[in-house]
Amino acid sequence: MKYLRTTAMGMILSLSAISFTVADEITIATVNNGHMIEMQKLTPKFEEANPGITVKWVTLDEGTLRSRVTTDITTKGGQFDVMTIGMYEAPIWGSRGWLEALEFGAEYDVDDILPAMRGGLSHDGNLYAAPFYGESSMIMYRKDLLDAAGMTMPDNPSWGHVKDAAAAMTDRDAGQYGICLRGKPGWGDNMAFLTTMANSFGGKWFNEDWTPDLDSPAWNHAVNFYVDMLTAYGPPGSAGNSFNEILALTNEGKCGMWIDATIAASFVTNPSQSKVADKMAFAQSPQAVTTRGANWLWAWALAVPSGTQKKADAMKFMEWATSKEYIELVAETNGWAAVPTGTRQSTYDNPKFKEAATFDEAELKAILSADPSNSTQDKTPYIGVQFAAIPEFQAIGTAVGQQMTAALAGDISVEEALENAQAAADREMRKAGYY
């Protein structure tokens, strides 16, 4: 009997000890980008500092992540406690009450976050997602090829100058192409780039009464310029190229210029990935009739869905991963060239970062010059540089992107593509009840 009682007591004590040590588990959905992978590797440091919390990761490709987190958040599935979302989703979901509004303590130094990033991830003055890394777009070019062509690249070039430079650097027989640009259809693929181009040519997605503006002369001019230039000086198969395809071409030394996300600068200057790492230089995105909206603004940010049961733990993790201390931790582990950029002013003020990253000035200038609330020549009713932050935009952007790809591939004329795009956008907007 005594033996039984002792055993029972022992079991109770062991179980209580287990219940004390069992940690709360938070699940985080993310994409497979380099900075996110690094965050996963460094998570044990967070768990050490917060013994009550363990972190589980779910890594998905970008499209699946979007559909999974959208399904989860709309059905209140509670599958994820922290979500990686973009600048497009944050204000829309925040306005619908799907995300927790963020409040940070003084030590987090929220004022250190770049104003453009804070603005893009907020709605009605409330921040709904904390930027993990941010980006704009800029020109990444081969200085050696441009020098050999006897040309220079001003810091703020015009589209005309870029076209001339592309012509000078093209040598098709040697497999050398003057310019590489996105062509693959998608609101986040070709349309991210083409929207910035149309902005600089004076175009916009919607007029003030929400009617689409894709049949305007500005769009016509911009898309014709894009198709002509890429057909003459771009690589074959441009209609299938997006970020990764062009990154591969650039790293192989095939592209004279590439206008894309500033994050690419860290890849093309990395000798372990790029054959032309020491030959790359940077300039601001080209402009045409206006300086507004020529370069995009994007952030991969962490947000806490309002359906989570583990809000406090989720907030703790998000605060850690987007803090200044985290950036310093990455620097200690992998060096300053590998830190997530585009989020905090203190990163760009750090002399060690300035020394390690040759693209720091161009990147910061691009991010600071992008203004989602003032990105077009004429006044518009929407927020966003390379997108319009309305729920209908994903469908419209992708439908328009398909038309632009068809024009680039030569299947239809630019005029026909824009006519179809206008009709598709008009249909969606009418269906959604905008007019």
Next chain:
Amino acid sequence: MTDKQILEWKNRFAVAGAWLVAILFFFPIFWMVLTSFKTELQAIAIPPLLVFEPTLDNYTLIQERTDYTQYAWSSVVTSLGGTALAMLIAIPSAYAMAFSPTRRTKDILLWMLSTKMLPAVGVLLPIYLLSQKLGLLDTKIVLVVIYALINLPIIMMILFNYFREIPKEILEASRMDGTSTWNEITQIVMPLAWGGIASTALLSVVLCWNEAFWAINLTSSEAGTLAALVASFSSPEGLFWSKLSAVATLACAPIVVFGWLCQKQLVQGLTFGAVK
């Protein structure tokens, strides 16, 4: 040219054609395995590299970043579980259809098969909501049930064809001796159609193993299969081909070995019992 020589030439052409088809089918697998031993820079090289210094870095990285055994175990459990559940439903159903057919039997079979034409994404939301309400999201149970249901039409069709080839006289004789339906299925039909049942089960295991849509959409951190692991290695911003090839090689390896060991039965299953 004599008839013998013509026959020889025909044979040579047939062999050459078979080799060509085999190479065409095998090449993507060969290229995937080859790329898995390259660095990212070697993987994107133009022209593509056939000779290079191989590296095991991609495999090391996968071991560091993920729990391969957890994903592999999920694949094993859901594939075998889904197949077992499907067979449990399909064997008695196919038995009934093969030995007690009605005027509508073939129509029903065709209707069942037509459900395979429905795009999976069309029923994603109801199934997601149902799984959520039942607390089955991110569990192996939900995948077992889904896999059983999505493979059921094909399994039924194959088993129906196998069962139909069993002479009815044998069953009639057993009924004369007073055999129950249960004994008829377990002691007469199943032993006679064992080859067909085994090859159908093998085919179902392969189909379950390769299924990605439901695995990606209904699981997160606990019940993800190898297909979900492979999908997690694609990246919107950054090179990932060699890493993706390595994880795809690891995901394919068990089922390729399994398929190789059970080649004969699999071919029999794929030909719907036509070659007998």
